[in-house]
Amino acid sequence: MKKDKNEGAVVWENVRALFYAVVLAVVIRTFAFEPFHIPSGSMIPTLLIGDYLFVKKWAYGFSRFSFPFGWYIPYFQGRILDHNKPELGDIVIFRAPSEDNQDFVKRLIGKPGDHVQMKEGVLFINDKEATLELVGEYSTVGDDDDTLQAGEFTETLPNGIKHKIIKQIEFGYASHDNTPVFVVPEGHYFMMGDNRDGSDDSRGQRKIGFIPYDHIIGTPAFLFFSTGGHIAIWEFWKWLTAAHYSRIFKVPH
Template sequence: MSKSGGIGETIRTVVYAVLIALGIRTFAYEPFNIPSGSMIPTLLVGDYLFVSKFSYGYSRYSLPFGLPLIPGRILFEEPERGDVVVFKLPRDNETDYIKRLVGLPGDRIQMIEGVLHINGQPVKLQRVEDFIPPEAPNLRIAQFNETLPNGRTHRILERTNNGMLDNTPEYVVPAGHYFGMGDNRDDSVDSRVLAGVGYIPRENLVGRAEFLFFSTNGSAALWEFWKWPVAIRYDRLFDAIR
């Protein structure tokens, strides 16, 4: 009897733990990792971060497997210009993407010679020290502080002013949509590519990227703990995302 009771108690404990974990992942924070360099220098390949699910309210994409249990968005709060957000790629509503929101509903967005223009005005750019990739110390990339109209400042990389997406038509962000761009401006498929990403529907927002909790240089997976001493980027642990 006691053995049976012990097994039952163990099963209940496991079930409760799974339900608590699902609740936290669905309504509070969800972990993500960065597989590409489109958000360098803010986010590097091998970064692991937590995304707050409650920042913009909840939609079906807040739920596991995108279950269609929430119509539209509930408890919605408008994102701020400059937020780094995770969203479901509009063309398939499945793939997780991460970009910085630079355009809000109704905004006019355009790139002119590598400079972001919002509602006809260029954003402020300030050249800072070159970016040196941690795994390529001989490479130097032009780096700038970019200040958005609301005063939010972040760093971007700009290799050239005449890249494929450095001179664009003017985009008008539809109601209920947002315009996202990667901080690595010449190596990012983002809302500038309408057929690839395009405008981000409000419903597709998953959450706001808040802070890094782990980062490796790519020589070790998250579970390969025996490689951590030489793989971890210690200066990026528990760092807020700006």
């Protein structure tokens, strides 16, 4: 009888430990770091297919989309603890109004009230050109698991932030190389991918469009793994030969 009581106590302790572990994991995922996988090439060369990163959930405060099933459960409206606002050039993880159960990652190109336009493949923000400097040719794994080759450029935004982009199609000939002037509404942001000819973003108003402030989830903290787009993270027997070790712990910017 005493043995049964001891076994029952052990089982209860294990159940309680498991419960605490689950609660801790949910708290960390909700308020601190959430893992995120890069499935497509829209942010090449900054983020590659097969990159795995942690998202800083507290970077811009919290909204209902910070919580599990936030796309379905209206925990609350707006944002809380948003001491820092998203800035031009930030890499942002968000939900689109048309697909609010799916995560997206793009670069913030327009803030509320900004005028954004593409002219011959060159970005203009409030009539100021984001200057481009050719870096060279870039090659990596593309969305179809084939080799993607494109020109790589350093883009300088009007606020002085520099980052890399790629251009696959000659300037002026891609579908989003020439656009009308987009006026970013109050409480919304304009997002674009660094792979300018391979990104569904705010230039396509029917799919992504302007992103409401409360749909923003966070910003990347660092990469914790990278498969190079060739393998899944669970294919551990391929890690030694296929992983991109140079990208691990890299901070995207």
